Amino acid sequence: MLRRRVIPCLDVKNGRVVKGTKFVDLTDEGDPVELASRYASEGADEICFLDIGATPEGRSTMLKTIRKTAENVFIPLTVGGGVRSVDDMRSVLRAGADKVAINSAAVHNPRLISECARAFGRQCVVVAIDAKRAHSRWSVHTHGGRVDTHLDALAWAARAERLGAGELLVTSMDRDGTNEGYDIALLRALRRRVSIPVIASGGAGSPEDLAVAIVRGQADAVLAASIFHRSIHSIGDVKRSLARAGVPVRETA
């Protein structure tokens, strides 16, 4: 039986882990390779790095971080941020990422999704969607949440799937950094629209929030950042809580 995944996410800028609230107010939280190793040993099912600096100088730092992590951590690594072309995606994969998340570039050039899926297989193409509630729908935002595209998030998710996305990483901008729990309505609406795995992101404040995202939100995987970085809850706590809620998880040693 497939286990539901718990994925700690590290927002990385200039080789350091940072975490903001509602996409701003960044605070430094440590070395990405060190944190990734710690999470892997605590039983994380995957690691996710989001490169939020994504400047040209930052790129080579990021590739070094990816390589060092891949050399030390034997669980899957997803990397997102600043990937704009098939060549960008190749260099991130060759550095040691297993999956690559594309966000703004996919919105601006949806063909990029198909091109990457053809070149590397759809299983390594993750389309990241930053969604913000706008009346009775959700609007897709790009550029780290700064630009409202007015695209309907559910329609975009369905299109990304048709184009070759292997997985969706969906962040609720309304909930991100608030610790108020995931946007369950968004997750349920997505589950009805797409048949690729959905990773829930944005809003985790407690282990119970992750269980709710899986049980009620029907998410295939849950991603969280701050609750793990500040050692508020360990990966083990979260897995035990999921197991109690009847969710099949990979037990940690």
Add this chain to the structure above:
Amino acid sequence: MIEVAVIDHGAGNLVSMMRAIETVGASPTLVTEGSLESFDRVVLPGVGATGPAMRTLNSTGLSDALRTYRGPLLGVCVGMQLLFEYSYEDDTGCLGLLEGVVDGIDATPLPHIGWNSVASDDDDGNDPLYYFVHSYVARPRSPSVIGGYTRYGKDRFASVVRRGDISGVQFHPERSGNAGLALLSDFIADVRRVDNVA
């Protein structure tokens, strides 16, 4: 030191596989063309899509080198699928080292991504867990080559295959933590535990 050829067919992450092989005490070399005869082991890794992978293997002559290689060969993920005769992913003729075809998983959501168990019988919750990421699976013609099964939704597929020196795993041992490293270590030592993972 055991010398391991890691076939580079042009796509995806090979850093993890190289490093995992080093970690279990062998010496990996990336091979993009030429002969494999001087190597003690060959790993055909599994990142990428079948069509581009086979085109690269054919144009570099590695297809023939793999077909004539005499020694332990491990196919991983798409690399396991390439061992079979034909893949419905990209409608591609494959290496034909094992009998059977590759077709889509009959379950949703797809791809099948995450940690799942490998069992010789039904999943009793205690079987080892490995990391999978794929939408296609091998359907061996003969059950005699199947060393382990994995269940996903209503589908149940061969996740470990073996015939003589040729073996394949549908999951990623290089991404499956300590369980994966143990499996690679056995492959390097030529312990034929792959016959019976459970």
